[in-house]
Amino acid sequence: MYHQKFLAPLAFALGLTAVTAASAQTLTMGVRGGPESMDPHFSALGSHAEAAKHIFDTLVWSGTDLQIEPGLATSWTAIDDDTWEFKLREGVKFHDGSDFDAEDVKFSIERIPVVTGPTTTAIYVRRVASVDIIDPYTVHINTDGQAATLPNDFIRLFIVSSEAAADYSTAETAAEGFNSGAATIGTGPYKYVSWEPNGDLVLERFDDYWRGMGAWEQVIRKEIPNDSSRLAALKAGQVDVVNYVSSVDYLALQQDAEIDAVIGDSVYIMNLQLDQREDTPMVRANDGSALPENPLRDLKVRQAIDYAIDRETMVEIVLEGLGKPANQMMPVDFFGSNADIPMPEYDPAKAKELLTEAGYPDGFQVDLYCTSDRLPGDGAICQGLGQMLTQAGITTNVNAISKTVYFPAQARLEYSMFMNGWGTLTGEASYTLGSLAHSNNPDVKLGAFNRIEYKNDEVDMLLQTGATMMDEAARRAAYEDAMAKVMADKAYISLVQLQTVWGTKAGSLTFEPRFDEDTLAFFITPAS
Amino acid sequence: MLGFIIQRFIQAVGVMAVMSVIVFFGVYAIGNPIDIVIPPDATQEIRLEAIRRLGLDQPLYQKYFTFVSNLLQGDLGRSFVYNMPVLELIGGRLPATLELVLISVICATVLGVSLGIYAGYRPDSWVSKTIMAVSVLGFSVPSFWVGLILILFFAVHLGWLPAGGRGDTVMIWGVAWSFPTLNGLSHIALPAINLALFKLAMMIRLARAGTREIMLTDTIKFARAAGLSEATILRRHLLKLISIPIITVFGLELGSTLAFAVVTETIFSWPGVGKLIIDSIAVLDRPVMVAYLILVAFLFVTINFVIDLVFALIDPRVRHGASA
Numbered sequence: 056m057y058h059q060k061f062l063a064p065l066a067f068a069l070g071l072t073a074v075t076a077a078s079a080q081t082l083t084m085g086v087r088g089g090p091e092s093m094d095p096h097f098s099a100l101g102s103h104a105e106a107a108k109h110i111f112d113t114l115v116w117s118g119t120d121l122q123i124e125p126g127l128a129t130s131w132t133a134i135d136d137d138t139w140e141f142k143l144r145e146g147v148k149f150h151d152g153s154d155f156d157a158e159d160v161k162f163s164i165e166r167i168p169v170v171t172g173p174t175t176t177a178i179y180v181r182r183v184a185s186v187d188i189i190d191p192y193t194v195h196i197n198t199d200g201q202a203a204t205l206p207n208d209f210i211r212l213f214i215v216s217s218e219a220a221a222d223y224s225t226a227e228t229a230a231e232g233f234n235s236g237a238a239t240i241g242t243g244p245y246k247y248v249s250w251e252p253n254g255d256l257v258l259e260r261f262d263d264y265w266r267g268m269g270a271w272e273q274v275i276r277k278e279i280p281n282d283s284s285r286l287a288a289l290k291a292g293q294v295d296v297v298n299y300v301s302s303v304d305y306l307a308l309q310q311d312a313e314i315d316a317v318i319g320d321s322v323y324i325m326n327l328q329l330d331q332r333e334d335t336p337m338v339r340a341n342d343g344s345a346l347p348e349n350p351l352r353d354l355k356v357r358q359a360i361d362y363a364i365d366r367e368t369m370v371e372i373v374l375e376g377l378g379k380p381a382n383q384m385m386p387v388d389f390f391g392s393n394a395d396i397p398m399p400e401y402d403p404a405k406a407k408e409l410l411t412e413a414g415y416p417d418g419f420q421v422d423l424y425c426t427s428d429r430l431p432g433d434g435a436i437c438q439g440l441g442q443m444l445t446q447a448g449i450t451t452n453v454n455a456i457s458k459t460v461y462f463p464a465q466a467r468l469e470y471s472m473f474m475n476g477w478g479t480l481t482g483e484a485s486y487t488l489g490s491l492a493h494s495n496n497p498d499v500k501l502g503a504f505n506r507i508e509y510k511n512d513e514v515d516m517l518l519q520t521g522a523t524m525m526d527e528a529a530r531r532a533a534y535e536d537a538m539a540k541v542m543a544d545k546a547y548i549s550l551v552q553l554q555t556v557w558g559t560k561a562g563s564l565t566f567e568p569r570f571d572e573d574t575l576a577f578f579i580t581p582a583s
Numbered sequence: 584m585l586g587f588i589i590q591r592f593i594q595a596v597g598v599m600a601v602m603s604v605i606v607f608f609g610v611y612a613i614g615n616p617i618d619i620v621i622p623p624d625a626t627q628e629i630r631l632e633a634i635r636r637l638g639l640d641q642p643l644y645q646k647y648f649t650f651v652s653n654l655l656q657g658d659l660g661r662s663f664v665y666n667m668p669v670l671e672l673i674g675g676r677l678p679a680t681l682e683l684v685l686i687s688v689i690c691a692t693v694l695g696v697s698l699g700i701y702a703g704y705r706p707d708s709w710v711s712k713t714i715m716a717v718s719v720l721g722f723s724v725p726s727f728w729v730g731l732i733l734i735l736f737f738a739v740h741l742g743w744l745p746a747g748g749r750g751d752t753v754m755i756w757g758v759a760w761s762f763p764t765l766n767g768l769s770h771i772a773l774p775a776i777n778l779a780l781f782k783l784a785m786m787i788r789l790a791r792a793g794t795r796e797i798m799l800t801d802t803i804k805f806a807r808a809a810g811l812s813e814a815t816i817l818r819r820h821l822l823k824l825i826s827i828p829i830i831t832v833f834g835l836e837l838g839s840t841l842a843f844a845v846v847t848e849t850i851f852s853w854p855g856v857g858k859l860i861i862d863s864i865a866v867l868d869r870p871v872m873v874a875y876l877i878l879v880a881f882l883f884v885t886i887n888f889v890i891d892l893v894f895a896l897i898d899p900r901v902r903h904g905a906s907a
Contacts, residue, residue: 230665283731284746284852
């Protein structure tokens, strides 16, 4: 009876050590979100692309700081107004031994509109009219009009094998073909072994990878969406590295000698958006009655709101130091970021003065909406905002809700003042300004996410001409000018740039944090 | 008997139909799944394209009728998010939930009823009082907190058990189960304890209340007078007499745990159907939501039906009608 009590925990411990001892050359990653399918063209979600980057390569590579570098394409030039020539890398092999060539590029591009899911990857090839194969290592991409930023669009254009995926390129066959592994042949650093939706992705090393051999023989990506469980798995030794450590856990980790925290700047910036419509649903006088006109349309009111926000406190207290104050919608050093825009000051007295000048000496009332479960700190920042604005005289009712309800409601234009994070994933301004700052105009395909009816004709002009400028320097100047004007209008008020935290066992791994928050096994190396 | 079965069957169909209508209209009210998943650089044209391709621009009643007609042919649709048939998606994850829930509920019932009978049989002993005090904790402490504490203590601090996930599996009848392996059992242990706590508490209290009531009746007095041993009395008479409420609760709890073990599955990253449904709700994956809830309605109706049959088996009074 007595020795039976020892047997069970002993057996469990033995079982556990047996599992860990066999995995000396294995990297086990605990990730918050995983792919929806093994078909890289199915979804444009960040977590999906991150997993796909282990098995497949993209035509153009987005580096650690999101500026573009050669990937499967070694160089690209615009040979005339609507044709780009891409030179492809020679000597690259697929996992099944076949050679990578222009056929695969053409096949991948043409396959996307057919197999893509709701998070559509058609955005990456939206400017492509047709693809011509010139020779096995040269393609000509014909675009619909001048597409100055085509190479930036291709940072998520994954190349699949035209032979292996030939039978699996319709909406019905794609999922089965890729999830079973039959078509999951890529040129990436790891070969597909097995995958469960919402479960583990198991990969093994591809020794002939063109960048060289990865450090790990086997990689297992475990999907653990709950933040506490993910961190517990790291502490218990079940995983070697985790992403998205929450700010609360980060504070506790600083006391823990066994876990290292790796912090990187994120590409995500939180922007407060102020409705510019004449009738806005959620702004009213302090006593609840309707106002004669929308106060958010008055520049002085928007400037007052900007002065009322204390960005330093937001970073230090609300985000526990894991952030930086932001003065524009992209991180500095991105293509189109304007270094001359001043950092807004915190001046609550000036805010009250401006409000009085605008005709609201007692302020007014507004409902503020944001997500509570999408980016780290989003709900907390909203609450901080609510307090800061109320102190300045604008009574703010904070509603931090689930993204499942927030985004559809925002798309239906139900909100007056709202905040969400925006990440410039292509590293350049047309992505951000084109979607947010241009007026909503389907004919020119710009302004799709402009939900506040913001319209500045000068900005519209700059963005439209910028998209057609093939000269990089001129394009950069146009975007910087547009950014300065947009931020001066203060309909979009950028608050803070987030930082992402990864956790690893102390001293065991090194890697450089990426702006797009991707955790890529090939670039994680054992610490020497 | 046949009439009873037919009546239950009609009831089941009715419940499932009502469920499908409620879910359809409820999800429609929240909005378009496109807006949650659409990438930030999509143009208006691409967004409309995606809506068209997924059939989200059809009027609601038309979508509903397409769904029902497919359902009657056995096709529950394809998930938006995974582009896999829903039945395959749910079916792939069902064994994991089944083994976790069955192990947890059966252990909770066996242990709970035993402890409860003891507590009712000897109500004044200190063991009984401890059992009742601990059972209150089982009710009142929220399961997500208990789960995290279990992980913290057993996985992080002591390192005895894994912090989450499912263990090694073996194929039985073409399905992957993890309970036959030792590694699998070590992964099941903590989530099963977490799930079992509430049921354990409930079973203890039910069994105790039933025992205390029955022990005072004439049946037990006469059985003792007839010279039966205490063990025989407990086994043959007491157990059957207290079993009707216990079996009812067992059925209800089994059903609701099978369907909604979401919290435990999320915390322990257990790849079951509970986690699937909560993830599908978060991205408004309507086909999965509707199909899953209809299956759950079917499950509840079936379980209740089986419970009623079991009553008839156990209790002759139910079998022969009240006039016996």
